[in-house]
Each structure stands twice: as C-alpha cells, then as structure tokens.
Amino acid sequence: MARVVLVTGASGGVGLALCRRLLEEDGRLHLCIACRNEQTCENTRERILAYHPSAQVSTVEVDLGNLASILRAARELRCRFNRLDFVYLNAGIMPNPHVNFKALWRGLLTGKVLHMLTTAEGIMTQTDRLNGDGLQEVFATNLFGHFMLVRQLQALLCGNEKPSRLIWTSSSNARESAFSLSDYQHAKGQESYSSSKYATDLTSVVLNRKYNDQGLYSSVVCPGLVMSNMTYRILPIFLWKLLMPLMWLIRFFAKTYTLTPYNGVEAHVWLFKQKPEYLDCLVKYHSCTTGLGRCYVEARKMDVDEDVAEKFFQKLLELEEETLEKYSDLLD
Ligand SMILES: NC(=O)C1=CN([C@@H]2O[C@H](COP(=O)(O)OP(=O)(O)OC[C@H]3O[C@@H](n4cnc5c(N)ncnc54)[C@H](OP(=O)(O)O)[C@@H]3O)[C@@H](O)[C@H]2O)C=CC1
Numbered sequence: 528m529a530r531v532v533l534v535t536g537a538s539g540g541v542g543l544a545l546c547r548r549l550l551e552e553d554g555r556l557h558l559c560i561a562c563r564n565e566q567t568c569e570n571t572r573e574r575i576l577a578y579h580p581s582a583q584v585s586t587v588e589v590d591l592g593n594l595a596s597i598l599r600a601a602r603e604l605r606c607r608f609n610r611l612d613f614v615y616l617n618a619g620i621m622p623n624p625h626v627n628f629k630a631l632w633r634g635l636l637t638g639k640v641l642h643m644l645t646t647a648e649g650i651m652t653q654t655d656r657l658n659g660d661g662l663q664e665v666f667a668t669n670l671f672g673h674f675m676l677v678r679q680l681q682a683l684l685c686g687n688e689k690p691s692r693l694i695w696t697s698s699s700n701a702r703e704s705a706f707s708l709s710d711y712q713h714a715k716g717q718e719s720y721s722s723s724k725y726a727t728d729l730t731s732v733v734l735n736r737k738y739n740d741q742g743l744y745s746s747v748v749c750p751g752l753v754m755s756n757m758t759y760r761i762l763p764i765f766l767w768k769l770l771m772p773l774m775w776l777i778r779f780f781a782k783t784y785t786l787t788p789y790n791g792v793e794a795h796v797w798l799f800k801q802k803p804e805y806l807d808c809l810v811k812y813h814s815c816t817t818g819l820g821r822c823y824v825e826a827r828k829m830d831v832d833e834d835v836a837e838k839f840f841q842k843l844l845e846l847e848e849e850t851l852e853k854y855s856d857l858l859d
C-alpha cells in the first residue's frame with residue numbers, strides 16, 4: 528500500500544527539498560503538498576514532477592496563519608484520504624528579522640562564538656504582529672496552525688494498522704528563556720521565532736504522551752543553517768554569497784552549517800526510515816554536514832521541562848476550544 532505523506536511549507540527551501548528527497552527514497556508514495564494558495568500549489572507540483580515525472584503528487588491549499596483556512600483544508604483532507612502515514616509540519620516564518628551586529632562582533636571575540644553562530648543566541652530579534660484571527664502571527668503560523676491541523680486530522684492519524692508520524696521542523700534557535708507560559712504567544716518580547724520553536728518542542732513531547740498508545744508518534748528536527756528565503760530575508764543574497772567561503776570554512780567546526788536545503792533535510796529523511804517505537808521523544812534530531820560535505824544526523828537531548836510542557840498543552844487546548852466555537856460552521 529502506498530504511504531501517504533503530507534508536507535506543509537512545500538513551496539521552497541527545506542520543504543521543497545524534502546519532497547524531492549522523500550520521492551528519491553520511495554517513488555511509490557503519495558505526496559500531498561500543502562501550500563498557501565492555488566498558484567503556489569500548482570507551481571510547486573510542477574517543480575516536483577519535473578524531477579519525478581511519475582510521482583503521485585496532490586495539493587491542498589492552506590494558509591497556516593488563518594484558522595478558517597486550516598479547518599477547510601483539514602475537512603478536505605478527511606474527505607480525500609482515510610489515513611496519513613507522515614505529516615511534516617514544516618511551514619514557518621521569521622518576520623522582520625534583525626541582527627544585532629554589535630553583539631555579533633562582541634560574540635566573535637568570546638569563547639562562545641560557535642554557540643552563537645549555530646543558535647543565533649543573543650544576536651537575533653524579530654518584530655511580530657497580530658494576524659486576522661487576533662493571534663500573534665509567528666505563534667499562529669509556526670505552531671498553533673499546525674497544532675489545529677493535527678488535531679483536525681486525528682481521525683486519519685490515530686488507530687491505523689501501522690503507526691503514523693508527525694515530524695516538526697524546529698530550530699537550534701528554540702530557547703527556553705525566550706518562552707513564557709504567561710505570554711506563550713510572545714506578544715511582549717522580541718524573540719517570537721525562538722519562542723515559537725521552543726513551543727514546538729514542548730508540544731511534540733506532550734503529543735507523544737497523549738497519542739503514542741493510539742499509534743501516533745511525534746518528533747522534532749532541526750535542519751541546521753540553510754540558505755532559503757527565510758535566511759535571504761535576514762541578510763541580502765549578495766552578502767550571503769560573499770560570506771559563502773567563510774561559511775564553508777566555519778562548517779569544519781560547526782556541523783549544523785548544512786547550508787543547502789538538500790543537506791538540511793537529512794534528519795527529516797532519516798526519520799522517514801526509522802521505526803518510531805525506538806525513537807526518544809525528548810531528543811531533537813539535527814541535520815549535520817561535515818567540513819567535507821558528508822551529511823549525517825545527530826540526536827541531542829532537548830532542554831524541556833515536562834511540567835511546563837503539560838501546562839502549555841492545556842493552554843493550546845483552551846485556545847483550540849475557543850477557535851472551534853468561533854468557527855463551528857466549518858466543522859462537520
Ligand atoms: N533556513 C534555516 O536556516 C532554518 C529554517 N528552519 C525552519 O525550517 C522551516 C522551513 O523554512 P525554510 O525552508 O528555511 O524557509 P522558507 O521561507 O524558504 O520556507 C517557508 C515555507 O513555509 C511556508 N509558509 C510560510 N507562511 C505560511 C503560511 N501562513 N501558510 C502556509 N505556508 C506558509 C512558505 O510558503 P510561501 O512560499 O507561500 O511563503 C514556504 O513554503 C521553517 O519552519 C523554519 O523555521 C529551522 C532552522 C533553520
């Protein structure tokens with residue numbers, strides 16, 4: 528039976544490379560790509576088919592920053608499929624990124640330089656805003672939209688003959704100090720991206736606790752530093768191109784400098800081949816590349832407080848309840 532795989536954020540960068548590499552692994556799978564609108568869906572499908580002409584690729588329109596769009600997409604997916612084997616929750620945003628060059632410069636002179644260059648700790652901020660649903664945009668797109676999608680797809684993910692899998696694209700930038708239970712949407716700070724990725728790690732841990740006995744397993748991966756539209760918004764493309772030789776050099780010391788989307792999805796593809804029962808739900812799987820360009824995966828224990836994770840999950844459930852009340856007309 529062909530496996531059914533749903534990928535969000537498939538239109539470029541990590542998501543597009545993931546689609547292509549999954550089809551290299553298994554040309555028989557049914558790939559459903561989730562993109563923001565009809566035009567992106569069609570363009571992305573054509574780009575994938577150009578490499579894998581005989582692949583089964585379908586599309587679903589979803590704007591993860593819009594709750595009504597998520598409920599509609601989930602309804603469509605429930606009509607189309609009777610199960611989903613893998614869902615890659617990959618779409619993400621980092622709006623208005625700002626690099627603190629002064630802190631970067633100071634950091635270069637300290638012993639923590641590699642940590643800074645691989646996690647961006649202390650050198651990156653963002654400006655967030657409210658979206659049309661009245662939620663903080665980064666929290667809504669990176670985490671809550673995906674959470675709602677998973678919950679709405681529960682019937683396709685639980686109780687199947689074989690386990691189903693959720694694989695979240697998190698980040699090395701996920702940091703406990705950027706997250707607070709009392710401001711879990713990160714309305715007050717300037718590290719909404721870091722907070723949303725930490726929230727992703729917390730959510731995955733609790734999803735395992737709640738759903739493993741129903742045959743649903745969740746994992747988090749970090750693609751490393753990848754050149755994509757997201758990073759091209761941080762520094763201009765020409766500057767990244769100029770910095771490329773330096774970054775290849777840094778890669779001899781910083782293995783998470785995967786740099787290309789192809790290398791960045793090593794962990795996503797590795798997880799596709801693993802039995803979930805043997806994975807550790809408190810581990811984040813990092814895509815790594817050696818100085819000579821060999822890709823591999825490194826498992827690192829996550830810094831999560833399971834009690835905070837549980838409390839945060841309750842808050843997500845409350846927000847979900849409010850959402851479902853508001854959009855009751857979009858439910859079956
Ligand atoms: N690049 C890096 O160094 C790193 C990236 N990551 C994570 O990897 C993931 C992929 O990022 P990357 O490929 O680098 O960045 P890109 O900006 O290239 O890709 C982001 C993807 O998310 C989609 N997306 C954004 N907003 C929405 C939305 N509201 N609804 C639906 N889709 C949306 C984009 O679609 P559209 O084309 O319509 O904008 C695009 O397909 C993200 O979760 C990111 O946080 C993690 C660590 C490092």
Ligand SMILES: CC(C)CCC[C@@H](C)[C@H]1CC[C@H]2C3=C(CC[C@]12C)[C@@]1(C)CCC(=O)C[C@@H]1CC3
Nearest residue numbers: 626643644645646647651698699700752770773
């Ligand atoms: C010589 C160069 C390496 C200098 C580049 C400085 C910064 C622009 C980058 C250093 C660490 C990078 C980083 C990210 C963005 C670019 C840097 C801040 C991310 C935040 C991108 C998105 C992520 O999810 C994590 C990345 C961590 C490292």
